[in-house]
Amino acid sequence: MERRETRLREFAASIARPYRRRPAVVAVEAVSRAALLSEWTGARIHILHISSADELRPLREAKARGVEITGETCPHYLLLSADDYAAQAGRIRVNPPVREKHNQEPLWAAIADERSI
16 A cells, blocks of 8 residues: 555656656657657658757757758747646646756757747
């Protein structure tokens, strides 16, 4: 019984911090892999829901190599941060999760640049 209660507490805590269950490195790897497959096949590709600044690097590198790749982000990644999960008491449910605040400015800059996203 104690083990079950411990697991339930851990699960409840993980719901409040989904950005820890789905780290940005996984998204970076996915963008890198998609860009590489696009380069190999010559297919155009569009990356959806860019949530972290780190995802911009493989996207930009692929563009520099001539890969036909574009991307987009969403308003919640620009306006909310991981701190808002606690404040919103479970009302934020997006995938990939909202990331830490330091990701917002590079995403805004990529939108302003127009060549990045």
